[in-house]
Amino acid sequence: MAIRRVCAEVISQKSIGTGIFDMVLSVGEIAKDAVPGQFVAVYSNNGSKLLPRPISICGIDKENETLRIVYRVTGEGTGTEEFSGYSAGTKVYVMGPLGNGYTLKDKKAIVIGGGIGIPPMLELAKQLDCEKTVVLGYRDETFLDEEFAAVAPVYMSSDFGTVGVKGTVIDAIKEYGVEGDIIYACGPMPMLRALKAYAEENGMEAYISLEERMACGVGACLGCVVKTKEVDHHTHVNNTRICTEGPVFDAREVEI
Amino acid sequence: MNLSVNIAGVTWKNPVTVASGTFGSGLEYGQFVDLSKLGAVTTKGVANVPWPGNPTPRVAETYGGMMNAIGLQNPGIDVFCKRDIPYLKDAGATIVVNVCGKSQEDYVEVVERLGDEPIDMMEINVSCPNVKEGGIAFGQNPDALYEITKAVKAKAKQPIIMKLSPNVTDITEMARAAEAGGADAVSLINTLTGMKIDVERQKFVIANKTGGVSGPAIHPIAVRMVYQVANAVNIPIIGMGGIRTAEDALEFIMAGATAVSVGTANFNNPYTTMEVIAGIEDYMRRHNVEDINDLIGIVK
Numbered sequence: 001m002a003i004r005r006v007c008a009e010v011i012s013q014k015s016i017g018t019g020i021f022d023m024v025l026s027v028g029e030i031a032k033d034a035v036p037g038q039f040v041a042v043y044s045n046n047g048s049k050l051l052p053r054p055i056s057i058c059g060i061d062k063e064n065e066t067l068r069i070v071y072r073v074t075g076e077g078t079g080t081e082e083f084s085g086y087s088a089g090t091k092v093y094v095m096g097p098l099g100n101g102y103t104l105k106d107k108k109a110i111v112i113g114g115g116i117g118i119p120p121m122l123e124l125a126k127q128l129d130c131e132k133t134v135v136l137g138y139r140d141e142t143f144l145d146e147e148f149a150a151v152a153p154v155y156m157s158s159d160f161g162t163v164g165v166k167g168t169v170i171d172a173i174k175e176y177g178v179e180g181d182i183i184y185a186c187g188p189m190p191m192l193r194a195l196k197a198y199a200e201e202n203g204m205e206a207y208i209s210l211e212e213r214m215a216c217g218v219g220a221c222l223g224c225v226v227k228t229k230e231v232d233h234h235t236h237v238n239n240t241r242i243c244t245e246g247p248v249f250d251a252r253e254v255e256i
Numbered sequence: 257m258n259l260s261v262n263i264a265g266v267t268w269k270n271p272v273t274v275a276s277g278t279f280g281s282g283l284e285y286g287q288f289v290d291l292s293k294l295g296a297v298t299t300k301g302v303a304n305v306p307w308p309g310n311p312t313p314r315v316a317e318t319y320g321g322m323m324n325a326i327g328l329q330n331p332g333i334d335v336f337c338k339r340d341i342p343y344l345k346d347a348g349a350t351i352v353v354n355v356c357g358k359s360q361e362d363y364v365e366v367v368e369r370l371g372d373e374p375i376d377m378m379e380i381n382v383s384c385p386n387v388k389e390g391g392i393a394f395g396q397n398p399d400a401l402y403e404i405t406k407a408v409k410a411k412a413k414q415p416i417i418m419k420l421s422p423n424v425t426d427i428t429e430m431a432r433a434a435e436a437g438g439a440d441a442v443s444l445i446n447t448l449t450g451m452k453i454d455v456e457r458q459k460f461v462i463a464n465k466t467g468g469v470s471g472p473a474i475h476p477i478a479v480r481m482v483y484q485v486a487n488a489v490n491i492p493i494i495g496m497g498g499i500r501t502a503e504d505a506l507e508f509i510m511a512g513a514t515a516v517s518v519g520t521a522n523f524n525n526p527y528t529t530m531e532v533i534a535g536i537e538d539y540m541r542r543h544n545v546e547d548i549n550d551l552i553g554i555v556k
Contacts, residue, residue, distance in 0.1 A: 003287060005526060043524065050471055050524040051317045093525075213313040215322060216523045218287075220280035222300075222329045223315035236331035237308040244284075 005095040010086045017143040019073045021084045030096045031065045036124035037248045040096035041217040044079045058119035070119035110180035114187025137169040196251040206251035219244035227255035258547040263492045264415035264440035268295035275519030276354035281340035288526035292348030301356035304365045306332035311463040321471020325464035351375040371413040383421030383446035395421040398433035405437025415440035428488035435489040443494035445478045471520040472498040486512020502535020512553035
């Protein structure tokens with residue numbers, strides 16, 4: 001599957017929560033190759049910002065050759081703040097699809113997203129053609145939850161109990177008695193660590209999507225690595241490239 | 257129109273290579289760039305044994321550039337010879353292998369091992385700011401630099417490029433030491449040691465605390481250093497630091513570099529090297545320059 005860098009065009013953009021933006025980009029053939037769990041590198045139009053922003057793919061429309069990204073603005077003067085100001089017609093360079101994505105298995109699934117790790121799980125939840133339950137963890141304000149509800153039963157948790165169970169996604173799984181044979185997850189590192197332990201305790205398979213500061217996005221710079229249980233086939237040491245061998249890993253294989 | 261340059265007896269079809277560490281061993285960028293069209297491919301540093309590198313985060317963006325502390329993670333010379341050299345050879349690349357080590361013995365071991373490999377040159381990394389042993393320790397002391405250059409040259413079968421650190425008081429002193437030790441060429445500059453603090457989290461952004469700063473922000477410093485070194489030694493110079501356009505590259509050549517390396521800009525645009533080469537050709541056409549060599553050190 002080829003990685004391409006194209007001059008994409010913004011089709012639409014809207015805010016769907018505090019600091020959360022939903023942008024659809026016309027990306028040509030990048031959309032045709034994309035699978036759930038992959039990401040794109042989005043380049044700033046500001047010459048002083050050289051490194052691409054890795055952003056997960058929230059939606060894939062192969063027919064119209066568009067990708068949907070839902071991302072959080074990380075602060076004032078940042079690249080993501082610049083992106084949030086784009087409107088229909090804005091041109092922006094995008095490279096992708098990057099990374100491996102999830103392998104869709106025909107097993108009773110629990111699809112779990114936490115915070116800004118929620119968006120990539122939407123396309124996965126749509127494409128999984130099996131018995132599935134979605135668990136979403138928010139700080140307080142929800143986003144995308146209605147779209148998940150259209151494809152699967154949804155349970156939620158929030159830090160302050162504003163929606164669902166007060167606590168973590170694991171609290172929600174226990175509270176609502178959510179069952180499954182396989183976990184697909186993306187979210188903050190503490191959540192992924194807890195899910196790795198939960199899956200091991202309960203004898204479940206778990207595939208988790210990791211995040212790390214990246215530079216090249218294509219496996220050349222070795223900036224974004226994670227420690228691995230076994231010696232990696234490419235690096236020949238106990239770490240592997242998140243951008244290339246990941247971002248999705250079998251939880252048993254990574255030391256997080 | 258001639259774009260080819262000669263560096264220590266090795267002909268490059270044009271003066272553009274890539275900075276070590278920004279291009280892997282070519283495989284990742286081979287999907288964007290025809291590696292045979294580069295003057296040379298300079299590989300990521302390789303040591304005698306695999307190195308795991310530093311903890312993460314290893315990279316951060318800075319204004320007009322970036323900072324890294326990868327820590328020379330590499331798969332070791334055995335895998336490199338078996339996997340990476342054949343790939344580059346098949347791709348038709350002119351090959352410059354960057355060599356790193358923790359001790360003089362480490363460097364010499366790798367250099368000897370590469371002696372019978374089909375590579376064109378070696379670049380000795382005595383300037384990495386991100387490892388505790390070796391690296392920059394050899395590049396900040398002229399006597400140590402002289403000694404390691406001599407030791408490497410005694411065993412090397414291919415021409416040797418010594419890669420210099422800008423984290424010194426007088427880079428010409430280092431360049432002279434490398435030349436006196438028998439270096440066939442020097443490359444400069446490696447990254448400038450920097451630091452970035454996340455004020456919200458009140459922590460260092462990079463796990464290593466410090467990292468090497470690269471990118472357009474350091475370009476004028478690098479051009480100045482190349483100019484100084486060009487006036488201090490008689491061996492060829494490969495200039496690098498923040499090249500993003502043909503004009504950036506031509507500044508180095510006019511300051512006295514025979515060739516240039518594109519580094520951080522590869523991360524911004526994987527086609528940068530090809531655009532720089534095309535831009536140099538365009539410049540030569542516009543200015544009626546028949547031979548790129550006529551531009552080397554033209555600004556006095």
